Amino acid sequence: xxxxxxxxxxxxxxxxxxxxxxxxxxxxxxxxxxxxxxxxxxxxxxxxxxxxxxxxxxxxxxxxxxxxxxxxxxxxxxxxxxxxxxxxxxxxxxxxxxxxxxxxxxxxxxxxxxxx
Amino acid sequence: xxxxxxxxxxxxxxxxxxxxxxxxxxxxxxxxxxxxxxxxxxxxxxxxxxxxxxxxxxxxxxxxxxxxxxxxxxxxxxxxxxxxxxxxxxxxxxxxxxxxxxxxxxxxxxxxxxx
Numbered sequence: 324x325x326x327x328x329x330x331x332x333x334x335x336x337x338x339x340x341x342x343x344x345x346x347x348x349x350x351x352x353x354x355x356x357x358x359x360x361x362x363x364x365x366x367x368x369x370x371x372x373x374x375x376x377x378x379x380x381x382x383x384x385x386x387x388x389x390x391x392x393x394x395x396x397x398x399x400x401x402x403x404x405x406x407x408x409x410x411x412x413x414x415x416x417x418x419x420x421x422x423x424x425x426x427x428x429x430x431x432x433x434x435x436x437x438x439x
Numbered sequence: 440x441x442x443x444x445x446x447x448x449x450x451x452x453x454x455x456x457x458x459x460x461x462x463x464x465x466x467x468x469x470x471x472x473x474x475x476x477x478x479x480x481x482x483x484x485x486x487x488x489x490x491x492x493x494x495x496x497x498x499x500x501x502x503x504x505x506x507x508x509x510x511x512x513x514x515x516x517x518x519x520x521x522x523x524x525x526x527x528x529x530x531x532x533x534x535x536x537x538x539x540x541x542x543x544x545x546x547x548x549x550x551x552x553x554x
Contacts, residue, residue, distance in 0.1 A: 354540060365443075365530045365544030366484070379541060414484065424472035424491050424534055428542060430484035 325349070327431035329415050335437045336405055344400045344434045348417030355398050356428055357390055360412040366430075372398060405438045412436075442466065443531050443545035451551045452521055459506070460516040460548045462531030471535045473514040474542060475505065478528040487529075490514060526552045 328347045336342050348355050354373050358366035368382040374395040383389070387405075392398040402409055412435050416428035444463045452458045464473065475487040490498045490505045498505040506515040518525055531545045 356541065363547075365532070365547050366542075368541040368543070371540055373540075382541070412482070416484075418540075424470065425489055426540070427474070427486050427489060429486060430476075432483055 329431040346415030352417035354418045356416040445545040474532040
C-alpha cells in the first residue's frame with residue numbers, strides 16, 4: 324500500500340511568515356510522529372499522536388510550533404512567525420500500534436523548509 | 440550525555456566486503472529497542488532492522504545483522520557482501536521503555552561503497 328506522504332516536499336518562505344506542513348500516514352496506522360532533521364544530523368523528535376490525541380510534545384522547540392491531528396489521520400505541523408533557524412527537513416512517521424518496543428516507525432519523504 | 444553514539448562519521452569500504460557500523464547506547468531502562476535506518480541520497484528513511492533488549496539472539500534481515508552486545512551497550516550493524524547501493528547515511532536509534540514511543544537517533548555514519 325501507499326507509504327507516508329508529506330506535502331509540500333519543499334517550502335521556501337520569508338522570515339515572519341507562518342507555514343503549515345502536512346502529513347498523511349499509512350492507512351490504519353494509529354501513531355503519528357513529527358521529527359526535525361538538520362543537515363548531517365539524525366532526526367530529532369518533536370511530537371507524536373495516538374489517534375487524535377497528542378501524547379507528547381516535549382520536543383517542540385517553543386510555542387511557535389504546534390501540531391494537530393483532528394480526525395486521527397492527517398496531521399498538520401504549523402510553525403508561526405518563522406525564523407531562519409527553523410530551516411530544516413521536517414519528517415513525519417507513522418506506526419501501526421500504540422507503544423510497544425518493536426513498533427516500527429515508517430517515515431515519509433519529508434518537507435524541506437527554507438526560511439529566508 | 441548522548442543516548443546514541445555513532446563514532447564513525449564516514450567510512451569507505453570496497454564493494455563485496457563486509458562492513459560494520461558502530462553504535463553504542465546509554466540507558467538505565469532494562470526494556471528498550473534498537474533500530475537501524477538507512478538514508479540514501481534521495482533522502483528517504485528506510486527501516487532496516489530491530490533488536491529488543493530481551494531478545495536472546497542477534498537480529499538478522501537478509502544481508503543485515505545486528506551484533507548486539509548488551510553488557511557493552513553496543514548494537515553494531517553488519518552488512519555482508521556490500522553493494523554499491525549500500526552507499527548511504529546509516530542511523531542507529533533507540534526507544535526506551537514500553538511507555539515511551541519516541542525514538543532517539545544518533546548522528547549517523549555515512550557509508551561509501553567503492554567499486
